Amino acid sequence: MNSIQDSYVLSNGVKIPCVGFGTWKLLNDEHTVDVVKTAIDCGYRHIDTAFSYKNDIAVGKAIRECGLKRSEIFVTSKLDNPSHGYENTLKEFDITMNNLGIEYLDLYLIHWPRPIMFRENWKAVNEGSWKAFEELYQSGKIRAIGVSNFLEHHIDALLDTATIAPMVDQLELHPQYVQEDAVNYCKDHRIIVEAWSPLLRGQMDNPLLINIAKKYNKSVAQLLLRWSIQHGFLPLPKASSVDRMKENADIFDFEISKEDIEEMKSLESLGRTGAHPDTAQF
Template sequence: MDSLQDGYMLRNGVKIPCIGFGTWKSPDDVVCESVKMAIQAGYRHIDGAAAYANEAGVGKGIRESGVPREELFITSKLPNADHGYEKAKKSFDKTLEHLGLDYLDLYLIHWPVVIEHKDDYEQDILDTWRAFEELYGAGKIRAIGVSNFMIEHLEILKNHAKIMPMVNQVQLHPQHPQEEMAAYCKENQIVPEAWSPLIQGQAFKRELLKEMAAKYDRTVAQICIRWIMQKGVIPLPKASSMERISGNADVFDFEIGEDDMEKIATLRTYGMIGEEPSIPRTRQVVGF
């Protein structure tokens, strides 16, 4: 990968850019400006979700960016409260309305097990996914996938669905490398994405990452993002200033050595943020 416009080819031939711009926890006015700055800085992949409650701002930023819609790759996610075949289809229509778009490039099930369906989560996943397959077949979504799915959840779709997810967006960073998950995704032609690549700010507290930043004459953020990229995973960094937005994308002219890649992964001892996705999530999305 040599630039923000480079990317991976999904199994259906759709190209997904190698770095996405995150929009979590940004109110409409802030996210609108952030999205415009990101697109100005060269980002073409914008990652959002209905649960972030800022799709109107994201859509406004896209329209005001001046870049043609077809040059952008826009993602959103189904809210936890809208699992199920009929509810998922209606929720998708709301997302398009809020964004002011005619189609999405990628739509994800945000969370695999939700509290309303904790006792029948397998059927819930399949019913919800059936709506995704239908929307994809109708041409309203260019690619479909999931978010926070563990291997056990992906196996449900692998064994019963017509179409396997094309993307799985998960928590993946130096404290939670997810080697087994990344390997599974690659074996099954699923492109993995990494939310919170900067460990929700914890990266800046880790002395090892500070040492690596000094060694490579880079920022801690750039080390984390590059580390994820070298693992064949798409990072989704978030920022609100042009300096940081541009800095997060300035990761194409250096490479982390193999020994240092392994050393960075020793931060796994700190563990993941929050709970495993097998824990039922309530209607309120906390984190990603």
């Protein structure tokens, strides 16, 4: 990989840009339209949103007005927790597409495997949602389908009835939380791994990370994103300023040494920054 526009290739042959632009916590307003347009101007070609972010109208407007062809932007959205199940999935997908105002999605993910309202029957409702996903994919409304926050047992349950395997799994991944078992499972099943919270939700004041970043004349954010790339992950950083967007894209002119990667493993004791997929209270 030499730039944020270089791509991984999904199991169905679809290319997916190796760094995405995250939109979590961006509001559904003109500011978000401007932020997403600016990201595209800075070279980002992969925009990640979700129904639960409640900003898809603004994100869609930015994509439509950015000046590029629709085919030049890779757009991801995600199914919200209350809409699991076959019929609910189809209904929410229609709302998502109307909000975005685009003809197709490049990638659609089940956002969480085991929402609190479906805690006991999660396998059955995921089966229904995935059936809807497969139909939407086969009809050409989605170019690729996948999951988010699914661990091995969640994917195994899905594969019991699926006819198409997930092509992506979006997981919390950073030096504090490496999820080796889930990552290795995905690699074994030809599932591309995306990294959410690659910048530790902004908690980047760790002395170890600061010192290692200085070795490469890079910021901690650049160090963390490079860590993702070197592990074969697809990071989804978020930024609001042009300077930060450009900084987050400037991660291809250095390589973290094996020694520094090893030293960063000491951070694993700090653990995740978000919820666990089996116990999330939403």
